[in-house]
Amino acid sequence: MSIFPYIYYMIASFKITSDDNEIAIYAGMVTSAFAFAEFSSGVVWGRLSDKIGRKPVLIGGLAGTGISMMIFGFAPNLPVALIGRALGGLLNGNIGVLQTTVAEMITVKEHQPRAYSIMPFVWCLGSILGPALGGALAQPCLNYPSLFSRGTIFDRFPFLLPNLICALILACGVTIGILFLEETHQELKNRRDLGLEVGRWLLQLFRREPTRLPMVDKAAGGSNDEVRSLLEDELPPGYRTTDGSPRLPSSRALSPMKAEADVRRKHRGVQKAFTKQVILNIIGYGLLAYHSISFDQLMPVFLSEHVSHVPASLPFKFVGGFDMSTKDIGIMMSIQGVYSMIATIFLFPIVVQRFGTLATFRFVVMSWPILYFLVPYLLFLPEHLQYSGIFFCLVWKITAQVLAFPAMAILLTNSAPSMTVLGLINGVAASTASLSRAFGPTVSGIVHAWGLEMGYAGFAWWASGLICIFAAIESLWMTEAPGRMDVMDVDDEAASLEEAFIDPLAIDAAINAATKPDQPKTGRDISPPR
Numbered sequence: 001m002s003i004f005p006y007i008y009y010m011i012a013s014f015k016i017t018s019d020d021n022e023i024a025i026y027a028g029m030v031t032s033a034f035a036f037a038e039f040s041s042g043v044v045w046g047r048l049s050d051k052i053g054r055k056p057v058l059i060g061g062l063a064g065t066g067i068s069m070m071i072f073g074f075a076p077n078l079p080v081a082l083i084g085r086a087l088g089g090l091l092n093g094n095i096g097v098l099q100t101t102v103a104e105m106i107t108v109k110e111h112q113p114r115a116y117s118i119m120p121f122v123w124c125l126g127s128i129l130g131p132a133l134g135g136a137l138a139q140p141c142l143n144y145p146s147l148f149s150r151g152t153i154f155d156r157f158p159f160l161l162p163n164l165i166c167a168l169i170l171a172c173g174v175t176i177g178i179l180f181l182e183e184t185h186q187e188l189k190n191r192r193d194l195g196l197e198v199g200r201w202l203l204q205l206f207r208r209e210p211t212r213l214p215m216v217d218k219a220a221g222g223s224n225d226e227v228r229s230l231l232e233d234e235l236p237p238g239y240r241t242t243d244g245s246p247r248l249p250s251s252r253a254l255s256p257m258k259a260e261a262d263v264r265r266k267h268r269g270v271q272k273a274f275t276k277q278v279i280l281n282i283i284g285y286g287l288l289a290y291h292s293i294s295f296d297q298l299m300p301v302f303l304s305e306h307v308s309h310v311p312a313s314l315p316f317k318f319v320g321g322f323d324m325s326t327k328d329i330g331i332m333m334s335i336q337g338v339y340s341m342i343a344t345i346f347l348f349p350i351v352v353q354r355f356g357t358l359a360t361f362r363f364v365v366m367s368w369p370i371l372y373f374l375v376p377y378l379l380f381l382p383e384h385l386q387y388s389g390i391f392f393c394l395v396w397k398i399t400a401q402v403l404a405f406p407a408m409a410i411l412l413t414n415s416a417p418s419m420t421v422l423g424l425i426n427g428v429a430a431s432t433a434s435l436s437r438a439f440g441p442t443v444s445g446i447v448h449a450w451g452l453e454m455g456y457a458g459f460a461w462w463a464s465g466l467i468c469i470f471a472a473i474e475s476l477w478m479t480e481a482p483g484r485m486d487v488m489d490v491d492d493e494a495a496s497l498e499e500a501f502i503d504p505l506a507i508d509a510a511i512n513a514a515t516k517p518d519q520p521k522t523g524r525d526i527s528p529p530r
């Protein structure tokens with residue numbers, strides 16, 4: 001996101017062409033390089049996270065993005081810039097892994113809408129801060145001559161500063177992840193994590209907890225040690241420990257039932273990961289990503305195109321735009337981003353809890369074709385109503401988007417036949433979405449150019465609306481799977497039974513303590529008379 005404000009000027013600085021149209025094409029190549037590379041690596045990262053865990057993949061993705069941004073910032077020509085962006089996509093295909101992590105953290109179905117609204121919220125926040133950061137810090141010697149003088153490294157590489165700041169932010173993210181991010185993979189979360197141990201040690205250094213001593217009547221000759229001894233005598237021997245509860249058996253020592261369940265789950269998951277519902281959800285995810293990114297690409301172009309004085313031949317043949325300045329368009333996009341954040345946090349959980357995930361998704365995708373059909377006709381609104389009409393369509397689009405994407409993520413998660421292959425499924429879905437986002441702007445731009453040549457300004461909009469109709473029809477075959485929070489399969493039942501066992505030594509100690517007489521024996525026979 002941070003490269004969008006200056007990518008045009010960066011390509012122009014390479015001096016490979018002076019044609020504005022060719023510069024736009026090269027800028028599109030740089031933008032699409034990330035998406036294509038992310039598409040090629042999404043499945044690999046998802047599958048790898050199933051084997052080594054979510055945390056290493058997420059941290060590696062952040063580190064890879066930082067490295068790619070440094071390469072991009074130091075790029076002296078177009079090939080190096082393309083390599084930097086492609087490397088970022090290859091090393092950061094972790095959107096699916098992040099969705100898998102969120103899915104594994106949620107154990108109550110009612111919490112899914114709130115949890116799945118966090119990712120779009122953070123995405124919206126990044127879409128606001130990223131372009132602002134990139135636009136403000138690019139070409140510092142030109143924009144801030146008093147702070148950055150000519151002849152320095154920032155003069156030789158005028159687009160290094162925003163990438164350097166972003167890399168530092170990512171380094172902070174990597175550090176926080178190493179120290180405080182917990183593993184969520186069901187089979188790997190119990191392994192030792194040195195990073196977490198260091199993080200907890202650091203927290204304890206800065207955390208001051210007052211030592212609470214029991215109240216003792218010193219006049220009666222009591223002492224803290226005596227009180228502690230009396231308290232310990234009231235506990236069974238097995239509980240005289242600094243631990244809060246008896247230890248569960250180690251995850252490495254699996255019972256035969258658990259081992260058999262694991263083998264059966266892995267075998268079933270690999271062979272039956274892509275069920276009919278999983279495939280339908282992945283296709284729906286790809287269609288959603290395609291027409292959503294197409295809208296984002298078409299709308300600024302439509303708003304910036306010149307007003308046409310060619311008579312329209314209704315209902316379909318007409319051309320023109322609103323001739324809006326980049327400043328006005330930027331303000332609209334910023335307002336759109338702020339509303340998106342608010343709607344994601346507050347609107348989505350309420351709507352999904354009221355109407356259900358699948359019903360919400362179907363309603364949104366069925367309303368989208370109407371929006372695509374109406375947008376070109378904003379040209380025919382009275383001039384004093386045009387801005388209101390544009391804002392209405394933007395709010396419509398953002399509302400639909402913040403409802404559709406989290407709902408799609410929930411449906412995809414709940415359709416997974418096993419949690420052991422959820423990383424693979426989300427990886428394939430993320431790759432499909434990346435491919436759609438790579439092709440969407442290019443295809444929509446070509447279709448829009450064809451439409452303008454033929455005199456149809458709405459041609460690209462209506463073509464995207466046709467894709468929406470396919471997505472709406474496809475959603476009718478989707479079903480809302482109950483999910484792992486509603487039913488417990490055989491494997492989960494075996495795992496829960498295994499986790500229910502407590503250390504036998506602790507049980508014996510508790511029984512012995514419970515059967516121990518409160519008073520010492522006096523030798524008298526207190527048994528009932530025969």
